[in-house]
Amino acid sequence: MQDCPAVNPDSDAVTHSRDETRPPTSRWKAVLTDVHFWVPLAALVAGVLVLRWVGRS
């Protein structure tokens, strides 16, 4: 394995479409419209409900 290298941030870049690079108006809007936020939140709510059932049954 190699040692920790110096990184050149200006080296070759991967290209992307314009749509992909368009910034949201605010980070909160970006968070609330991100599926990466809603899937864990849904799992959390379901988990709490199961925990309540397990704890009381």
Added chain:
Amino acid sequence: MTAAPARRNDAAVPLAPARLQTLQTLGIFCGLAAGAWLGGAEAPTKLVTIGLSPIVISLGMVIGVFLARWTVPALVQGTSSVARDLRAAPHLIVWAVLAGCLWAVANTLTIYAVRDVGLSIAFPLWNSNSLLGIVWGIVFFRELRGATPGRWMAVVGGALLMFIGAVQLALVSAMHMPAMDARRGITAALAAGVLWGTMYIPYRKAYLTGMSPLSFVTFFTVGELATMLALALGESGGLAALGHDLAAARHVLFWLLLGGFVWVIGDLFQQYAVKYAGITRGIPLSNTNQLWGLLWGILVFGELRAAGSGAILRVVLVSIVMAGGAGLIALASVEESEHRRWDEARARETARYGVDPRFTSARAAGADPDAGAPRRRAVDWLIALVATVTLIAFGLMAAAPQIAFSGWAMMFLVVVMVVIAGACGAALWRRTRFN
């Protein structure tokens, strides 16, 4: 929060193939080290067998986790490094706290599961989290996209082998352990698996963006502690009742704190595995913790002592199958074509949240774009001092739990774990400076 200015050239910088290989190998080692430490951290759950409330056990572990999650980053990189990461990607606090909430609920569910169906059955059920993690990795983060059919087969086949092996181990163990409430325990274990499998979405998101695992866990643990306190207060009926429960358990709280501390070391390696090897490789490898849990169960706690030679042989064969599954995954390294898809996923995060692409690119390469900044301040040493004093205080109150165990076997396993952590930690420091 306000978005940073648009950057039309925000993009991920491809890694050199040699560096990519280095980081992949490091990620694989971290996954295996995580397995050793996460397996050892399950030992305190045996305390449920002496009648402690699952909520008190989980809260005790989370307090230990909280102490460790602030102490280790403060000592290794310093809180100034955490603050730098926070400034670079403040939106990740949301995911860190969310992941902490998921962990706390899942951990509590596992303790109910251990109580109802035993560690041997519950363990493989919640370890199904790796299968769900693989799905999320493919769907949300473009992992395995662009990979050859051989890589797909190795990762998915290896994970399935490990899961089938885990179920077989459970069946062997179940023959020697009465289940008290199978339906409730199995539901709790599977739900914990779903929560932990989903928790890897925040992990991967943070590391694609470039946050250091040491920074992520400091916010993660706020969600953990807040959720666990809310659950404990709700369950016990108020602060006074919870205080009474904790006071009654004061003689074993130290062991729970210690278990939480051990878990954090394992989880940190797991986080680096997710960062450098991806969810699809890192999580199945860290699920070798079941083999380590089995070693603890057999060598330290004398489980399966009553089993016949046939059952022991079956355990050995299944363990070999599981190790084979882990080996398949470890050998299915990420090729450049797949890594380009990782870069696309990284670019999505960079553009969506206006993060400096130099930050994400440097961190993806395991480097710190702002190296040379002050590392540790007085507050870092203060955090370490408070944690140490707290552990000593609980240690002075501790009494040996009324569980039969082999001290020599425990010492042997602890030495092995320390050696593994030392080797892996040194490699992480040398290659990435813990970024």
